[in-house]
Amino acid sequence: MSKISPDALLDAMKACAARTDAAIAAQLAPGRRPPRLVEAMQRAIFAGGKRMRPFLVQESARLFGIEGDGPLQVACALEAIHCYSLVHDDLPAMDDDDLRRGQPTLHKAYDEATAILAGDGLLTLAFGILTGPALKLPLSRKVKLVAALAGAAGIDGMVGGQMLDLTAEGRFDPKGRRPRPSVAGIRRIQQLKTGALIEFAVNSGAILAPRTSGDEKKALRLYGRNLGLAFQIRDDILDETGDAEAMGKALRKDAEAGKATFVGLLGLAGAEAELTRVSEEAKAALTQAFGPRAGMLNALIDFNAARET
């Protein structure tokens, strides 16, 4: 496989997103469920994201020759977790956002109680999907997937990162004092808050595969770690330089809330240099272990570094 063109990457991402959406829709069938709750959960999850995490699951599985329902169901579970986290993060008590992707956030479209419950429902659904009948997989690997996803999403991962992020704002200090920001500190926050789920996505291919070498696992870890950082640095750059209308949300909120960002700490040029550095590190690790098969995931690194939304 030679270098993947940006168009080929976008086509592959769109096809993956369509498959993922159909599989999630099947998991969220109304049936006898409370209609308002089902609708809110559907709205939360069909809010038009790029489905980058499902794509990472699909492509990391493909590195090991695995396709089909296995990666698809893992992708659904992961996306349920990702979307629950957006709903809860947007709540007034958290980041208090009114808009996401140009649409009212869930608690604005419905109400706070519905948003809290829809988030709880999506979080729980993820673990039902990983142990449900649609995922045909040896039981040992289902258990590993649940353990890895719970680890990435919980107090040792995303939830812990969100708490560190709010703490770094000075939110819990009686005088609003903020810990002195450092690049190491912000790396740790972002590695937990957004990196842990991205790393889970990238590592899930190795969990789905019957056999993986230590070198392959190490390469996936390095790729996942650096992609997570690259993703967050690009987000911080877009928060500074992006177009609010194209992004469908208010910008510069992080800086105004006093959150430490890569741009705030390194400056715009410094953040861009760091983005290049971690992007190259991710691609080098993957190419070394997987050779030409790394093409699609490496194209995603370039896509991230150039994305405008």
Place this chain on the structure above:
Amino acid sequence: MSKISPDALLDAMKACAARTDAAIAAQLAPGRRPPRLVEAMQRAIFAGGKRMRPFLVQESARLFGIEGDGPLQVACALEAIHCYSLVHDDLPAMDDDDLRRGQPTLHKAYDEATAILAGDGLLTLAFGILTGPALKLPLSRKVKLVAALAGAAGIDGMVGGQMLDLTAEGRFDPKGRRPRPSVAGIRRIQQLKTGALIEFAVNSGAILAPRTSGDEKKALRLYGRNLGLAFQIRDDILDETGDAEAMGKALRKDAEAGKATFVGLLGLAGAEAELTRVSEEAKAALTQAFGPRAGMLNALIDFNAARET
């Protein structure tokens, strides 16, 4: 085993609660975790409940001769889910409670953001416990436990029931109109909202056991279903006749919020008659399948019918 005395039951419940607390404490070790989040999760879970659900797990496993770490870890996971649901239900956007068991609710002791995250963290932790190293169990049964707990806790169980409960208050109707309450309607709400987790607890013994008969499973289902109802009816009676100080929370909030309760629909005498009926049905089902081994779980039925908190 002859009839269990109330004192023997209380002693057994206290011993089970102590074992459960120690096992949960081990799962919530601070380590490098964000201190505020760990403390909030600990406070949420060590708020002094009766640990009825852990006791149900322990005793249903004992029906099949199973003791030790298996039921203990399942009990921890279940209690994490139960306690997360209390934290989220108490939030201002939900039931808006300031006190629980005589103590400030979590968002009062900390803040709303911390309470939301602590709840999310406990919910996620439950699935980590069921797939973690402390639970030594064949993998097929771990998968069944995760599937059953996700089913009981999510949109088809507890979260769905909470949504139905808020809907029955008229909360989501623009004019605050409430659906006409019926005994069938309130049974469905309570079966999902509080019954599903109780039923999971009672059924978990059969999941942990290597072999169970259809009659045994059916008896556990009947017992669990009726205990769940009995528990809710007793709660409704206490909300009407109980002592706010002893219970450590505001009473008659449900009736004031316009929630349909068994007492509201059946009157106090009618609710008491229904409590007796479902209690007897639970005991009869269990005794028929398990004979004298049913003694402890049947004593719990009598305990519930007489409890004052």
